[in-house]
Amino acid sequence: MFLRVLLLSLWCWGVLCAWVLSAENNSSAESYSLRLVGGASRCEGEGEFQRPGLNWTTVGPFDMTLGFGARLCSVLDCGTVLSVGRNTGLEREVVMGYPHCEQTALIQCFRTGYRSGSSLQLQCSDSVRLVSGSGLCSGSVQIWDGSWTEVCDGDLDQRGAEVLCRELGCGAPSLLQGALSPLGQTFHCEGHESALMDCPRSNSSTCSSGATVHLTCSEPIRLVGGATRCAGTVEVKLRGEWRRVIRKYGSWDQEDTVAVCRDLDCGSAVYGREKDDFPHSPVWLVSSDCVKESSVRGCVSGSHSSSSVVEVVCSELLNRPIISVSVSDGASELQPQGVRVQLGSKFRVKCSVEPQYPGGSFRLLSPAAPPAQNRTLFAVNHSAHFLFSDADHTHKGNYTCVYLLQVFNHSFSSQSHTLQLSVGESDSDLIIRVVVILLLKLLYILPMSYCYCKVRTRAALERGPSSE
Known part of the structure; x- marks a missing residue:
């Protein structure tokens, strides 16, 4: 009896606490x-x-x-x-x-x-929005028709996506999932409209489960004045205006740099600093406390006039090198999967990069030597040439160029696409070999056939004419 009363009391106490907490939460919310x-x-x-x-x-x-x-x-x-x-x-x-x-x-x-x-x-925005995305410029597309409704798969084409991204103050569409069909879309945009709902519309079918459009627009942030898009002065576009950004409180730190590189999809943060060497002009103020969970643009909290600039360098700083093969003697042939060089020929692998920074070096990763012996050459006119002689089957395999450079006392590298090289005889050599083999066979077969026919003829003469 005592145990029953105790359990009943505990149950009532739990119900009362839950009711009080619920009332408090509802009241505050x-x-x-x-x-x-x-x-x-x-x-x-x-x-x-x-x-x-x-x-x-x-x-x-x-x-x-x-x-x-x-x-x-x-x-x-x-x-x-x-x-x-x-x-x-x-x-x-x-x-x-x-x-x-x-x-x-x-x-x-x-x-x-x-x-x-x-x-x-x-x-x-009062007629369109992106929901459940990773930031302000990505998510599933919804439109307002008395209530928020999802846009179905195939209802939006590339021009419609461009209009939508521009309407929301974002950059160009970088990813459009579930909207690749150019026919049958609900929105028929020409690309110059200021809002998606200004585009001519036709009736659309009801969306099936999961068949909705997911759109990702690029963040309106850029680095200017650097050698590549991943290095330079930070600028953000807000309300149609590009401005430099500075931190609202305190000095620019590594977390701010990480956020910039993340928004630009430029790899990891290498270097970032704020300095005063610019004429006074309007800038966007960034509240850095929020950059861990939001985009840099999402953390803009006002404007100011300043002479400060923020310079950022991200890890994906270098252009991708180009790899190619040429043959000084013999022959080479382009194959669907790479290049084939003739057995015994001399060939050259060229590593090059678009002019960007002076200096640097190229390392060639090849199957002809273990990794410790892969050669490195200094870049001359933004390229390096690796020479090979007497091509044999040990030279076949995958070749890759790695461009190495020091910038701001930091080491950077960029790797080319992989080139597959095969070693063998050329088609003409194979044809000649086949022809020679056939001729040799003919030279062997013809005398044998002649002898055989001669023996048969002599045997027939010796037997004489056959009697009835």
């Missing part, structure tokens, strides 16, 4: 409202925040990033965030938003008791 006012649509304008029973209060723009703006757009049931800015006016009471707050409930990210003459200006 539901006890606020958010809206945008003064804009062209419900998804554009000045931010306002309201707690139950209180008046609407203007949202201040403190440290608002594009990534946090995306969170607000989602709460408003709008599309992808397009811009986050500020509007200056009369000083008034505001609530401040803190984008990097740790609480999951958005209400915990707003704090009261502030006065400011600035307010948050937020613009979200």
